Amino acid sequence: MSRKEPLAAKQMRMSYLFVFGYVLFLAAFGVAPTVYALYLSVMSGSGKFVWFRNFNRVRHDFRFMPDVIHVGTFVLIWLVALLVLVTVLAIIVHSLGQRWLSPSVRFIYYIPGAVAGASSVVLWLFVLNPTVSPVSGVLHAFGLKTFVQTISPAHLPVIFAIIAFWSGAGGWIVVMYGALNSIPSEIMEAARVDGAGAVRTALHIQLPMMRKWISYMAVISLAAGTQLFVEPTVLSQASQGVVPIDYSLNQLAYQYAFKQTDNNGAAAIAVMLLVVCVVLSAFFVIKGGLFERD
Amino acid sequence: MTYDGGANGSGSFQTKITADDQAGSGWPDVVWSTQNNDASWASQGKTPFAAPLNKGYFEQSFLDGFTPGALAPVTINGTVYGLRNDLAATVTWYDTSLMTKFGYTPPKKWEDYLALGQKVAKEHPGYIVGDVGDPWAPEVYFWGAKAPMNTVTGTTGFSANAADPKSVQMATLLDTLIKAGSISQDSVFGADFIKKYTGKVLMLPGPVWYSGALFQNNKSLNSKAGTIDPGLPLSWSGDTPAAGNVGGGTWFVSQHSKNLAAAKTFMEFVTSADDYQVDLAPGLPAYKSAGDKWLAKQATSNFFTPDFASNISTAAGQVWTGWGYPNFSQEAVWAKAVTPGLAAGKSLVSLLPSWQKALDNQATVNGYTVN
Numbered sequence: 318m319s320r321k322e323p324l325a326a327k328q329m330r331m332s333y334l335f336v337f338g339y340v341l342f343l344a345a346f347g348v349a350p351t352v353y354a355l356y357l358s359v360m361s362g363s364g365k366f367v368w369f370r371n372f373n374r375v376r377h378d379f380r381f382m383p384d385v386i387h388v389g390t391f392v393l394i395w396l397v398a399l400l401v402l403v404t405v406l407a408i409i410v411h412s413l414g415q416r417w418l419s420p421s422v423r424f425i426y427y428i429p430g431a432v433a434g435a436s437s438v439v440l441w442l443f444v445l446n447p448t449v450s451p452v453s454g455v456l457h458a459f460g461l462k463t464f465v466q467t468i469s470p471a472h473l474p475v476i477f478a479i480i481a482f483w484s485g486a487g488g489w490i491v492v493m494y495g496a497l498n499s500i501p502s503e504i505m506e507a508a509r510v511d512g513a514g515a516v517r518t519a520l521h522i523q524l525p526m527m528r529k530w531i532s533y534m535a536v537i538s539l540a541a542g543t544q545l546f547v548e549p550t551v552l553s554q555a556s557q558g559v560v561p562i563d564y565s566l567n568q569l570a571y572q573y574a575f576k577q578t579d580n581n582g583a584a585a586i587a588v589m590l591l592v593v594c595v596v597l598s599a600f601f602v603i604k605g606g607l608f609e610r611d
Numbered sequence: 612m613t614y615d616g617g618a619n620g621s622g623s624f625q626t627k628i629t630a631d632d633q634a635g636s637g638w639p640d641v642v643w644s645t646q647n648n649d650a651s652w653a654s655q656g657k658t659p660f661a662a663p664l665n666k667g668y669f670e671q672s673f674l675d676g677f678t679p680g681a682l683a684p685v686t687i688n689g690t691v692y693g694l695r696n697d698l699a700a701t702v703t704w705y706d707t708s709l710m711t712k713f714g715y716t717p718p719k720k721w722e723d724y725l726a727l728g729q730k731v732a733k734e735h736p737g738y739i740v741g742d743v744g745d746p747w748a749p750e751v752y753f754w755g756a757k758a759p760m761n762t763v764t765g766t767t768g769f770s771a772n773a774a775d776p777k778s779v780q781m782a783t784l785l786d787t788l789i790k791a792g793s794i795s796q797d798s799v800f801g802a803d804f805i806k807k808y809t810g811k812v813l814m815l816p817g818p819v820w821y822s823g824a825l826f827q828n829n830k831s832l833n834s835k836a837g838t839i840d841p842g843l844p845l846s847w848s849g850d851t852p853a854a855g856n857v858g859g860g861t862w863f864v865s866q867h868s869k870n871l872a873a874a875k876t877f878m879e880f881v882t883s884a885d886d887y888q889v890d891l892a893p894g895l896p897a898y899k900s901a902g903d904k905w906l907a908k909q910a911t912s913n914f915f916t917p918d919f920a921s922n923i924s925t926a927a928g929q930v931w932t933g934w935g936y937p938n939f940s941q942e943a944v945w946a947k948a949v950t951p952g953l954a955a956g957k958s959l960v961s962l963l964p965s966w967q968k969a970l971d972n973q974a975t976v977n978g979y980t981v982n
Contacts (some may be wrong), residue, residue, distance in 0.1 A: 560945045577977065578656070
């Protein structure tokens, strides 16, 4: 008589199988390049160990600090907008009483997310050009008469934040909606019985219970935001260089690697981005209790 | 292989070759570039991309067939690394019918050009004498004005001098006419430019290839036959005239190519054969015999005024040699450092120091010693 395997062990084996594919790709396209970048960042072009010389060189590049400010401003505007607006919108959508309304609104929110990456930026080129824009009235109201005026350096962080919000927020609203659904109905019921209105329920029940999801959104968006690349690159081509090809840190790393043929400098920028991202992510993970078990 | 030909076209070409260098394979046999500063990097490095062409690859007699000076942008320390496809000297385009109608005489000097720009702004508002809305504006106006903003010495020395009297004089001239309204800030390839200025371009300093790109083009300015004249390059009072240059394609052969013989046949055909350069090419061929035939052919079409051929040949020989070909894009620096300021209403004179600073910075990170 063959002995039956305990259920737990069987589940264990299955779970290894499930994560196997992910671990493989993580190692090949995540961990290995990171280790290689760490290695390159402390070596010279001729393969000598040079401590932090690459970091110092890159830090003193005239484009570095402006790019830090560009990316920092963009991420700040975008992250705040994302965290606040997505949460508020998700709660509002969740509270919609009409049966058909809530799914339709969620669907509409989600549509822009289906227009991927560079193609969504191309769409925005038309929106931002006062000559052909469907919202030229809005642009004129801000005193913007030409494309070059619209994409002037001071406007760019806001423009990139709007583009990113437009294409990314819908997906997050759907995720947050799911998070709101996972709040047990007894708790919501109890709140209602105790006389809590929509606002008090949101502040004292829904928000605290969505904490993990919100910090998850922050971590993922932070990683995406600091890697700003496609949007300025497409805008740069469309504007004949008025939006520079070295607007963001990722673009600067690209310039280092492929224009100045300096892979070590590029690696140094990548490592700096990684460190900043890890530190900020750790903040959100700890604050949001992302790794706590329920 | 494709890459974009915009302000950063040369950078894009280089990034792709660098990626091939990293991979150790994948280089294209032959490359066409819309920029003319690519030899500066394609000839350098441990294994330069561009094959030297005058060290036994092409016969000297073939290379001598190019218009004098045409190969200067692709020649580094006496070695020719590429072939020029077409010449792109700047001329002073003007509309003879408007000149006659308004009773004006086409200027020969920048000072007269300034006076005419002010006059037309007053007497016929809405008409223009120039445009600075594209990144090649510095190559039209500052190169043509002999302003030393792009001086390359040897392979590693760079300097830009925004305080030079010629730089300041040209910036002041442009400021005056932008303010007066007779120099436009729209890109000549934008919808706005065509909408506002069709039939209203009195003058337009610009490259030779504006002929087919703007004037003889029913999707652009669509000028009337016989009205457009490529006026000779202008000069400052008491100085000799000088032309600028905007692009002009170049051809490169890869050092890594396994098909060098076929590449040679192709390069000879594509730069010098009448079947292509005379019959089909949209711009002035750099190969002298093809160029002469091309000009003669343009003259027989009677679209441009009779002095088309002679003026364009003259301009091709007047390109000022004080403007160099560094390995970064002068146009990209202008677009980044100057265009947004101009659009916001700042004066060019006030932007000159930041333009110079941006050029110096760009030169430094690209390995130049800035003097």
